[in-house]
Every structure is written in structure tokens, then in C-alpha cells.
Amino acid sequence: MFEECFQRRWYRTAACYILVIAKLEGPAVSQYCALRLLQATLDESLYELAGELVRFLLRSGRDFENANTDSEKLSPRFMGYLLFRSPYKRQSSDLKSNSMKELSPHINSVMNILESHASYLMSGKELSKLVAFVKGTQFDLVEYLQRERQGSARLENFASALELIGEKLQMDTLQSRLDAEFLLAHMCSVKFKEWIVVLATLLRRAEVLVDLFRHDLRLWKAYSITLQSHDVFSEYLDLLSALEEELSSVSDRTLQSNGPVS
Known part of the structure; x- marks a missing residue:
């Protein structure tokens, strides 16, 4: 049902299945589905829903880290999403702040998606969308601006x-x-x-x-x-x-x- 809703772009309905997937198929699968859904909602500027997904991903990511410390147990498909990079290429270097380098792969994957979207909006000067994005997802705009001063924010x-x-x-x-x-x-x-x-x-x-x-x-x-x-x-x-x-x-x-x- 999740996949059908996702393909039909019924993203709000698809989000309702995330918790069901977590209970029936485990946190790895639910994280994978939530990451896909997060990217899709950002592409459609559905920032309130994106914010809900971010909160779910960060919370479940921490729980998953505590329950599973062996990365070899993760499926190759999910590991690929943990290393997610948006097709949008940021103009600045990919250097991360120390705080981001210390994040777990699950949380870092969420931050990669959010940063890529912020760079996309900033480069296109889609500023009203940027404000809605920041407010909806609680994205740290100050830290981003400090890092992207000579990059996408220039x-x-x-x-x-x-x-x-x-x-x-x-x-x-x-x-x-x-x-x-x-x-x-x-x-x-x-x-x-x-x-x-x-x-x-x-x-x-x-x-x-x-x-x-x-x-x-x-x-x-x-x-x-x-x-x-x-x-x-x-x-x-x-x-x-x-x-x-x-x-x-x-x-x-x-x-x-x-x-x-x-």
C-alpha cells in the first residue's frame, strides 16, 4: 500500500504507513521508505509533512543505532540511501562541520537531503520556499549560511x-x-x-x-x-x-x- 500511494503521489497517505512498516518489517525498511518519502515531499514543497518525516527519521534513526550496531546487517539498498546524495550538485565543497561528521549514518543521511534541498532553493533564489522549508523542517539556517557563504549562498x-x-x-x-x-x-x-x-x-x-x-x-x-x-x-x-x-x-x-x- 505504501508503494502504491507513493507512486500515485499520495504522500500524506503514504506517510501513514511508515509506522505500520516499522512494526511489520522493522526499522531498516521504514527508514528507507521514510527517506524516499522525505525527498519526494521536499521536491513537491510539502514542508510540513517533510518536517514530520524528519522528526520520525531522527527519532527512529537513534533507536535503530541503539538496536543495531553492525552495519553489515543492513541491506545494500538501504546502505545506498544512507550515502544519499541529491542529483543537485552543491556549488561549494562538501566539507561538513565537525558536528555533522560526528553524526550517525542514519542522521547524516537526513542532513544530506536537507542540505541539498537548501542549496537548491538558495541557488535558485526561491526564498519564500526557503523560509517555509526552514520553518517546516527546523533546518539550521544559521549553520548552513556560515558554511555556504562562499558557496550556494554567495x-x-x-x-x-x-x-x-x-x-x-x-x-x-x-x-x-x-x-x-x-x-x-x-x-x-x-x-x-x-x-x-x-x-x-x-x-x-x-x-x-x-x-x-x-x-x-x-x-x-x-x-x-x-x-x-x-x-x-x-x-x-x-x-x-x-x-x-x-x-x-x-x-x-x-x-x-x-x-x-x-
């Missing part, structure tokens, strides 16, 4: 990134603005400057930009030139004027606080 060009991400997020909707705020908070936590500039611009968060630019005037100059030299960014010229005024005010206050130069 922004090559500010102008093209601002235009593309603006189109993807559709900032005229409340949910998109909430998604952008969620991402901005995470980017600030890891001090991911390129992303902070793009998201704060889209959200018109002048206070965030001022705090960034007053410590990096070269970045401010490049930002100002970019917005003024592209017609597509004309909607941000009022923001640019407000930033220029605020930065000038900050500079004046700094000079006053330092006092006259003797």
Missing part, C-alpha cells in the same frame, strides 16, 4: 541580485515581507553583508543600512552609484536620499563628539 553581483530577489519575493505582499524579515534576521546574525544590503533595501530598512554603511563608506559609495546608474532601481532613489541625509547627520554627530582637532 551573491555574485549586487545589481542583478537586487533585481532578481525583488522579482522572486514580490514585496507588495505581506507574506513576502515577513519572509524577507525572517531572512534578514538570519543574515544579520551571521553578518552576511551582501545579503543584508539586498534584503534591507527591498524592505527599505534604512536604519539597518545606515548602521552598515557608516562603518564601510566604500560599500556606501558603491551602493549609491549602483542604484543611481540603473533605471530599474529608480524606485529606491528616495531611500537613497534618506540614507545620504542620515549618513551625513551621523558623520556630523561623530565630528562633534570627537571635538575640535588640536
Whole structure:
């Protein structure tokens, strides 16, 4: 029944059979089925269901590790899934953090699937889906961003990134603005400057930009030139004027606080 539901893409119904499979056929088979189902639900952006599967896999994986320490007892098919790699190739190296290297094969297989999906969404700038994915699966976005700063999370060009991400997020909707705020908070936590500039611009968060630019005037100059030299960014010229005024005010206050130069 599981296989029939899976083939018909009745993933919610298929998930109901996972516990039955665990009782009748054992944890190895149920883990294998759950891993297949997890990948399928991620491909369909069914992130709440994916989150339920992640919790099941992590819990049952730990139980299975305790019950079976001999990897030779696992079927070749299941061992293949433990070494699962998504067909999507991550742009960065496959170096893992120390915490991931220490994980059991069962848990590591889940993390491989989640990381591959995060890289797929990040590279395609599918940011609303990324937020839903993170919230649904409790994926550690901060750790991922720290590791992928020069990989799939890297922004090559500010102008093209601002235009593309603006189109993807559709900032005229409340949910998109909430998604952008969620991402901005995470980017600030890891001090991911390129992303902070793009998201704060889209959200018109002048206070965030001022705090960034007053410590990096070269970045401010490049930002100002970019917005003024592209017609597509004309909607941000009022923001640019407000930033220029605020930065000038900050500079004046700094000079006053330092006092006259003797």
C-alpha cells in the first residue's frame, strides 16, 4: 500500500504507513521508505509533512543505532540511501562541520537531503520556499549560511541580485515581507553583508543600512552609484536620499563628539 500511494503521489497517505512498516518489517525498511518519502515531499514543497518525516527519521534513526550496531546487517539498498546524495550538485565543497561528521549514518543521511534541498532553493533564489522549508523542517539556517557563504549562498553581483530577489519575493505582499524579515534576521546574525544590503533595501530598512554603511563608506559609495546608474532601481532613489541625509547627520554627530582637532 505504501508503494502504491507513493507512486500515485499520495504522500500524506503514504506517510501513514511508515509506522505500520516499522512494526511489520522493522526499522531498516521504514527508514528507507521514510527517506524516499522525505525527498519526494521536499521536491513537491510539502514542508510540513517533510518536517514530520524528519522528526520520525531522527527519532527512529537513534533507536535503530541503539538496536543495531553492525552495519553489515543492513541491506545494500538501504546502505545506498544512507550515502544519499541529491542529483543537485552543491556549488561549494562538501566539507561538513565537525558536528555533522560526528553524526550517525542514519542522521547524516537526513542532513544530506536537507542540505541539498537548501542549496537548491538558495541557488535558485526561491526564498519564500526557503523560509517555509526552514520553518517546516527546523533546518539550521544559521549553520548552513556560515558554511555556504562562499558557496550556494554567495551573491555574485549586487545589481542583478537586487533585481532578481525583488522579482522572486514580490514585496507588495505581506507574506513576502515577513519572509524577507525572517531572512534578514538570519543574515544579520551571521553578518552576511551582501545579503543584508539586498534584503534591507527591498524592505527599505534604512536604519539597518545606515548602521552598515557608516562603518564601510566604500560599500556606501558603491551602493549609491549602483542604484543611481540603473533605471530599474529608480524606485529606491528616495531611500537613497534618506540614507545620504542620515549618513551625513551621523558623520556630523561623530565630528562633534570627537571635538575640535588640536
